[in-house]
Amino acid sequence: MSVTPPPPKCPACRVNRAAWTNPRVDFCYACLPGGPFTPPPCRTCGTRESYFSQGRCERCHPGAPLYLxxxxxxxxxxxxxxxxxxxxxxxxxxxxxxxxxxxxxxxxxxxxxxxxxxxxxxxxxxxxxxxxxxxxxxxxxxxxxxxxxxxxxxTTGARRRRIARERHHRRLQPPSAPLALANHRQPLLFRMPPGKGAIKKRALTQDSPLLRHCDQTLREHALRHGWSKRLVNGVAHTLKLLDALQDTPSSKIRSSDVLAAIRYGATAISTLEVLDTVGLLEDDRALAVERYFAQHSADLPAAMTNQLQLWFDTMLQGRSTAPRRRARNVETIHIHIVGMAPIWRAWAQQGHESFAEITAEDVTRELPAKGSNRIFAEQGLRSLFTVLKAHRQVFSNPMRGMKATRPNVTVPLPLDTQKIRDALNSPDPTCALAVALVAFHALNGRELQKLELTDIVDGRLRLGPRIIPLAVPVRARLAAYLDHRARKWPQTINPHLFVNNKTQARTKPVSKQFPWRMLNITAQSLRDDRILQEIYATGGDVRRLCDFFDIGIDAALRYRSVLDDPKPIATTEHDSGTHDPT
Incomplete structure (x- = not known):
């Protein structure tokens, strides 16, 4: 189909088109030298309005935007x-x-x-x-x-009824053959980043076997988790994007590929759930501590790197055979790496090829003089050489017999009463409930994060073996929050007590920073304040603190040390757990 191109624009105003192309007049009538002049009427329809070019208006000129x-x-x-x-x-x-x-x-x-x-x-x-x-x-x-x-x-509704019949007909049809998974993966010789526009157009227009294979599971998963129509369409679009971006068709999808598709407008987290449900996900995501360890153990001698990898795997995954060892928390491993990494590199620069060459004098020479870095380094090196000695990677443990540095004991401080009262009366029901649970019952951030709806029954909170009767102000804020949750997310099946816009469509807990990032206090400082008030109310009963707040003897003695301070601390109104700040 031949299409007449539009005439060039006037070089003076860059808005109107040239008055004539044959004979050639480059300027429009408003910009002609000696003008402006009134354009002539359209020689086709006779209108004097909306003159375009060549004696015709916007509807009669073949190159005009309103030409039919x-x-x-x-x-x-x-x-x-x-x-x-x-x-x-x-x-x-x-x-x-x-x-x-x-x-x-x-x-x-x-x-x-x-x-x-x-x-x-x-x-x-x-x-x-x-x-x-x-x-x-x-x-x-x-x-x-x-x-x-x-x-x-x-507009009569017949089209909607016809679409419903077609969908019903598709449901009655036998399911298509399952997606035949490829048992190989074709490596690429060159990685060329695909064009963003080309990938989007290909995902919109081409047929997607991956979407057909996951469609039924996607619908069922969305219905079960209360997903919105927009989220369902976003996941379907992401599956088509992944199909267009796949290097090896019909192979499993890597998690890193799903996350990389975000630059094309993908919905990553929900798509990962669907792919995991249908068994097409190859999870290659590395933990943050794994990336941190790889970054700080690079460029070390081969023997030293192998020994560090043995220690890291043992700490992260544990070991069920002799020598047995329980897996440690990733935060503990991270702290160990923070303390040891400068010492590793110093030993490597000195020419050491293996940790078997390290002596007690080498450890003493490289340890920081004082501070938390020295404590982290001592704890990490003690863990490292203990694991290596158990696996017979070193002849002796240079940390054996070395006296551990005692950490500096900090004195917990109380919070301003007005600040606590303002947080308790927050207009956000989520913030008010979180603050009330910590201010009255001293829950920590991890306990709040993992708290589920079934943990609260008949006004009593169950935390493991402990059963805590909730204070009256906490019950009032709990009722207000449950009403808010039911109004805002009526379809959510998340079992946790606290949910937000990101977790309402899933079953995962919220982050540890929620909802404290919206407040000017932290959960730990509020918990410290609550324990301090109990110290002053009971006269420093350590046994009661251990039982009531589920803490150890050392932690209880740290809080009790504030009684030695001659400066008295005024108790706040939430000591007894019965005052309603509202």
Missing amino acids: GACHGCLAWGVYRRHSWLCWTCRWWHGHYPVGICAFCTRETYINGSGACRLCWENARRVQEPGHAINLTEANQHGQQLFLANLQYD
Whole structure:
């Protein structure tokens, strides 16, 4: 289809088109030298308004944006150049179907799942009998009837009923064959970053076996977790993106590939859940502590690197065979690495090839003089050489017999009473409940994060073996928060007490910083304040503190040390657990 190009713009105003192209007049009538001049009437329709170029208006000039023409998709009459010569339905059609040869009119255009272009599809719809399926062959065997653009909207509800019948028909059809997984992965010789626009267009138009395979699981998972329609469509779009980005078709999807697709508008976390459910996920994500360890153990001698890797794997995963060892918390491992990393590198620079060459003098020489870095280094080196000695990687433990540095004991300080009262009366029900649970019952951040709805029954909170009767102000804030949660997320199945917009569609807990990032106090400082008030109320009963707050003797003695301070601390109004600050 030949299309007349628009004339060039006026070089003076860069808004209007040139007045004439034959004979050539580069300026518009408003910018002509000696002007402005009044444009002549359109020589086709006679209008004196909206002059465009060559003596014609915007609707009569073939290169004008309002010039009417035929749709490039369905050949319907009545589309504009400004809309790329496409009617509204064909614009949607081109964004959701691939290019192919129509099985009924043999045109090369965008075809749907039945192998028909939109023109053949509309002709079949035109003669479709109520209650019967569309017969594309019979409706198009004698040609097609053209129509006017943008007049095929159904306002009677028949189209919605037809779509419902088609969906019901698809559900009655036998399921398609499962996706045949490839047992190999084709490596790439060169990694060329794909074009962002090309990938998006390919994901919109091409057929996606991955989406077909995951579609039923996606719908069931979304219905079970109360996902919104927007989130379901986002996951479906992400699955099509992953299908377009795959280097080896029909292979399992790496988690890193899903996360890398975010730059194309992907919905990563929810897509990972769906892929994991159908068994197509290859989780290659590394923990933050693993990346930190790899960063600080690089460029070391081979023997030293192998010994460090043995220690790291033992600490992270534990060991069930002799020499047995329990897995440690990732935060503990991180602290050990922070303390030891400078010492590793110093020994490597001194020419040591293995930790078996390290002596007690080497350790003493490289340890920091004082501070928390010395404590972290001593704890890490003691753990490292204990593991290496148990696995017979070193001849002797240079840390054996070395006196440990005692940490400096800090004195916990109380909080301002007004600050606590303001947090308790926060307009956000989530913040008010979190502050109340810590201010009255001294829960820590990890306990709040893992708290579930079933842990609170009949006004009593169960924390492991402990059963805590909730204070009256806590019950009031709990009721307000549960009402807020039921109104805002009525469909969520998250079992945890605290949820937010990110976790309401999943079953994972919130982060440890929620909701404290919205307050000017922290959970630990508020917990310290509550324990201090108990110290002053009971006269420093250490046994009661250990039982009541589930802490050890050393921690209880640290809090009791404030009694030696001659400066008295005023108790706050939430000591007894019965005062309602509202």
